[in-house]
Amino acid sequence: MNRILLFVLLIFMISCGPLHKLHKTYIGQPLSSMEDEYGKAKSIFEKNGETLYIFEKTEYLKSTEISQHKLTLDPMVTPEAKKIMHYYVTVKDGIISNIKLESEYERKVTK
DSSP states (O other), X not given: OHHHHHHHHHHHHHHXXXXXXXXXXXXXXXXXXXXXXXXXXXXXXXXXXXXXXEEEEEEEEOOOEEOOTTOSSSOEEOOOEEEEEEEEEEEETTEEEEEEEEEEEEEOOOO
C-alpha cells in the first residue's frame, strides 16, 4: 500500500512541475506562440538543422520576514533577490520540439 501511495505521489509531483506545463503548452506549436509570451529571443544558435533559441525572463523577489510566531526578539528576513529564468527552446522546421528550463538567483547583499 505504501509503495502505491509513493508511486502516485511521485507521478503527481512530476506532472505538475513548471517544465511539464511548458511542454504541454508549447511542444508542437510554432515559435511565434513562445515569442508572444516571452518576447524576442536573447540568443539564437544553429546546429544540425535545428535552431536553439534562448529566452530570458527576469523576476524581482522582495524581502520578507520569516514567520517565527513572534517568540524571538530578532526577526529573520530573507534578502531581496533577482530570479533569472532561461528557456532553451529547440525549433525544427518552425515547430518547437524541445524546451529546457534553467533558473538562477542573484541575491542583493545588505550589511
